[in-house]
Amino acid sequence: MFVKICGLSTAETVAAAVDAGADAVGFVLTRSPRQVTPDTARRLAAAVPPHVLTVAVVAGADVATVRELVRDTGLQALQLHGDYSRADFAAVADLGLTLVRATSYQAPDLRIGAYGEDLLLVDATEPGSGGAWDYALLRGRGLGEGWILAGGLSVDTVADAITQSGAGGVDVSSGVESARGVKSEDLIRDFIAAVRKAG
Ligand SMILES: O=C(O)c1ccccc1N[C@@H]1O[C@H](COP(=O)(O)O)[C@@H](O)[C@H]1O
Numbered sequence: 001m002f003v004k005i006c007g008l009s010t011a012e013t014v015a016a017a018v019d020a021g022a023d024a025v026g027f028v029l030t031r032s033p034r035q036v037t038p039d040t041a042r043r044l045a046a047a048v049p050p051h052v053l054t055v056a057v058v059a060g061a062d063v064a065t066v067r068e069l070v071r072d073t074g075l076q077a078l079q080l081h082g083d084y085s086r087a088d089f090a091a092v093a094d095l096g097l098t099l100v101r102a103t104s105y106q107a108p109d110l111r112i113g114a115y116g117e118d119l120l121l122v123d124a125t126e127p128g129s130g131g132a133w134d135y136a137l138l139r140g141r142g143l144g145e146g147w148i149l150a151g152g153l154s155v156d157t158v159a160d161a162i163t164q165s166g167a168g169g170v171d172v173s174s175g176v177e178s179a180r181g182v183k184s185e186d187l188i189r190d191f192i193a194a195v196r197k198a199g
Helices: 011-020 038-045 063-070 086-095 158-165 185-198
Strands: 002-005 024-028 053-059 077-081 098-104 119-123 148-150 169-172 177-179
Touching (some): 002 185, 038 053, 053 063, 063 077, 077 086, 086 098, 119 169, 148 158, 158 169
Parallel strands (some): 002 024, 024 053, 077 098, 098 119, 119 148
């Protein structure tokens, strides 16, 4: 089971996620209570071992801005939330990053690779809001191998969410915070332990 901890902004919480066994860590480069600058993302990611995927998270910016944001960060993956077309994905393919298409569970084209992406992240309608949804809606929908579930997951709900949805990975932001935008090292550890137990 693939686990991504998103919205990290301090060296301590990045270390907690890595030490607890996260497969990926996300840095939000777009308007959010968790927003970090590209410089901060680069500094934080430099301390992450290469086996942990470092992900730039961007929502709604045009392709030129996306390219500018990730330039020089050294991050390994790009997670795009919003109304991006197949042409937009093609226009960032040359960056050589692992491409993550983040989309709502209500959107069409729920299949890995439909836009040339490497990973499909299926989220609530409002990314980063902590809003949960009916994860069972996606069970048996044939999304492809290893799609990632997101939206309102927490230590208490993640095991059931995995069972209900059949997802091969999970992503969390709000559910590992002590206050909006403030990550908790204990919750990060507890969340990853809950996923490992379930998976
Ligand atoms: O975390 C954010 O603030 C954020 C902002 C803009 C786009 C995506 C964001 N995070 C992603 O949102 C989902 C679920 O978050 P939550 O657990 O419901 O808070 C996840 O994919 C994050 O990567």
